[in-house]
Amino acid sequence: MDEQEDQTEQERAAELAREAHLTMDLCLRIGEMLLSSGAGAADVTATMRSVADHFGLRAAEVDVxxxxxxxxxxxxxxxxxxxxxxxxxxRDIDYEDLTAVDHLVRDVLTDQADLYLARSRMATIVSLGHAFPRWAVTIAWAVMAAAVGVFLGGGVVVSAVAAVAAALIDRVQMALARRRLPFFYLQVAGGAIATLIAAAVAASPIDVDPSLVVTANIIMLLAGIGLMGAVQDALTGFYLTSSARLIEAMMATAGIIAGVALGISVANGVGLELGTLVPGQLGREYSDLPTILVGAAVSAAAFSVASYAPRRAVLPIAVITALAALIGQLVSLNGFGRVAAAGASAFFIGLVAYAAAGRVRVPPLVVAVPAIVPFLPGLSIYRGLTWLADGGYLISQGILALMTAISVAIALASGVILGEYVAQPLKREARRLESRLSGPRLVGPYRAMTRAERKALRKVRDGLSGR
Structure with missing residues (x-):
């Protein structure tokens, strides 16, 4: 009898060890998908701990x-x-997979999916393709560059040229990515292509400002480098991850600058007179409010499509972005600076992203990040690094531009997080969970089940099992 009991205990221990192994593997796969899609380290840690705790690993430690x-x-x-x-x-931003994983986590925490079903669904998410074909993503990048050209006040010609350049940049970068070249060289190629196309158009009879063409494509190249995620990680205490993301953003920007310089050298070598490129130049129609609102809305919607956001979220993203741009312009017209305007716009985005995301069944991150894209200080970073590289009397201007970019990035990230904090309806149990898991969050569960909900769910499970 003792031998049978020992054997039973050993089998039970082996089964527990196997389930613990499968649970940890599922949590790591979920965390990998969230982190690679731009989620903050706090969101990833909170989601992994929630899933592990639900499957019985209550003392698990997570490091991101x-x-x-x-x-x-x-x-x-x-x-x-x-x-x-x-x-x-x-590290490709994929909001379709991010949404699917978020729904999977919700089903796990509400006992609609057990461990084995969750692992099967996770494998399906990783292996399936996308609702949008790849050529649609290229078109989305082209539309985004054209909208940025409108946003900058460049007119129809600048927008058309920028769209053609964006489509070519996307296809070239995709070919280079298949050969596993580092992201820095992809940015170099993008900057060089934008500059060469601008030089070719400037040498033709077409009347176009090449600086605006290059600027529109630069904003497109800087849209997905995760600057907001870096600031979010810093605000939530993940300083190592924040520093790494900031270094990645600076290297991506340096790649663009190197690509622009390469494009200028090649253009001069083949006899194309490009003239002097003004970093981040704006058009004469930039102060036109309808132009700003339409350009911001279309660029945010196009970025969401390029990031594989679900179709149902594209229109709400455009509307929220237009309203946020309007708020930012109103704040600026009342005498406040760029940082205050960016913070006000971001606070509005964070405030409404929670409700909008709930209605279209996506994580708030899918709504917030595309809506923030038109306000990102990538252009200031590009200006600052360009002026620092030129040296001389421009060094002081470069430092000032970089400080402005950092201030705007902090205002955007803190504004979104504050808006989410105000918007999320936290009950007592949810407050306790949030205090442990560095909330509020842009991905993952927003509230814990109450004691009554857990008791009712336990009764349902007992009834189904015939106890």
């Missing part, structure tokens, strides 16, 4: 860095701790 995820669990002081790690290999 920029390129790696680790998770450890020790069931009792007498057991050997288990450590699992997973490296983040791919």
């Amino acid at each position: 860095t920029f390129t790696a995820l680790s998770m450890s669990f020790q069931r009792s002081p007498d057991d050997v701790p288990v450590l699992m790690m997973r490296h983040v290999q791919q």
Whole structure:
């Protein structure tokens, strides 16, 4: 009898170890998908802990860095701790997969999916394609560049040229990415293509400002470098991940500057007179309010399509972005600076993103990030680094532009997070969960089940099992 009991205990221990291993693997795969799609480290940590806690790993420890995820669990002081790690290999923003994973996590936490069903659904999410074909993404980038040209006041010609350049940049970058070139070289290629196309058009009879063409494509190249995620990680205490994301953003911007310089050299070498490019030049029609609102709305919607956001979220993103741009313009007209205007716009986006995301069944991150794109200080970063590279009397202007960019980025990230904090209806149990998990969050569960809800759910499970 003792031998049978020992064998039963060993089998039970082996089954518990197997389930713990499968749970940790599922949590790491969920975290990898969230982190690679631009979610903040606090959101990733909170979501992984929620899933692990739900499946019984209540003492699991989660560590998130920029390129790696680790998770450890020790069931009792007498057991050997288990450590699992997973490296983040791919960093393409994919809001379709992000939304699917978010829905999976909600189903897990409401007991609509057990461990094995969750693992099966996770494998399906990773292996399936997208609702949008790849050529639609190229068109979306072209539309975004054209909208940015309108936003900058460049007119129809600038928008058309910028759209053609954006489509070519996207196809070239996709070909280079398939050959596993680092992202820096993809940015170099993008900057060079934008400059060469601007030079070719400037040498033709077409009347166009090449600086505006290059600026429109630069904003397109800077849209997805994760500057807001870096500031969000800094605000939530993940300084190592924040520093890594900031370095990535600076390297991406440096790649664009190197590409523009390469394009200028090639243009001069083949006899194309490009003239002097003004970093971040704006058109004469920039102060036109309807132009700003339409350009901001279309560019945000196009970026959401290029990031594979669900179709149902595209229109709300455009409307929210237009209203946020209007608020920013009103704040500016009342004598406040650019930082205050960016903060007000971001606060509005964070405030309404929670409600809008709930109605279209997507994480607030899918709404907030595209809506923030027209306000990102990528142009200021480009100006600052360009002026610092030129040296001389422009160094002081470069430092000032970089400080402005940092201030705007902090205002945007803090404004969105503050808006989410005000918007999310936190009950007592949810407040306790948020205090442990660095809330509020842009991805993952927003509230914990109450005691009454857990009791009712337990009764349903007991009834189904015939107890």
